Amino acid sequence: QLVESGGGVVQPGRSLRLSCAASDSSFSSYAMFWLRQAPGKGLQWVAVISYHGTNKYYADSVKGRFTISRDNSENTVYLQMDSLRVEDTAVYYCARRNNGSPDYWGQGTLVTVSS
């Protein structure tokens, strides 16, 4: 089970940190995704982090503003979002990467960027 938290309403230019807590101790064996879905829109991949946290990759739209990290001792993955823009408004999901696919998803957390 994956549970996201940390969403909310924030002004443009401000920061927010999302968390995704896993209930399964196998968490540390898998890479993890962050994905998002703007209201009424399709799915967008945001970032991925390797199981050990060394390798991180980002969508161009968030590169330099968002940072993915993980704490395997806490079974948690994070998404630090800085310099937020109106177009970052979305439901943010974390998902486990297995066989190249996001196999288990959280319920999502809504981030609204608005003045």
Place this chain on the structure above:
Amino acid sequence: DNVMIQTPLSSPVTLGQSASISCRSSQSPVHSDGNTYLSWLHQRPGQPPRLLIYKVSNRFSGVPDRFSGSGAGTEFTLKISRVEAEDVGIYYCMQAAQLPHTFGQGTKLEIK
């Protein structure tokens, strides 16, 4: 970027009939490790997506055998046999072979 194009964007289907969704990629989603990382996901309204098919044709745990995936190269298909009411929603293909990972626009399945 590897652009994923789904057709059709909307698919009205009669209960008990079959539905087929196509996904065409601008590049073959074959990873350097030799695997083809092409997935299919289903999203019901108000719910997170759930994985149906991974690596082109492998059904994820708990997915009914009414769902099948096929394809190769840049052309992939999801087939749903004997459509049930619970199958409504939006279906997405996704490639995870190249960065950035990309999704198709989504295909809305609805019951006639």
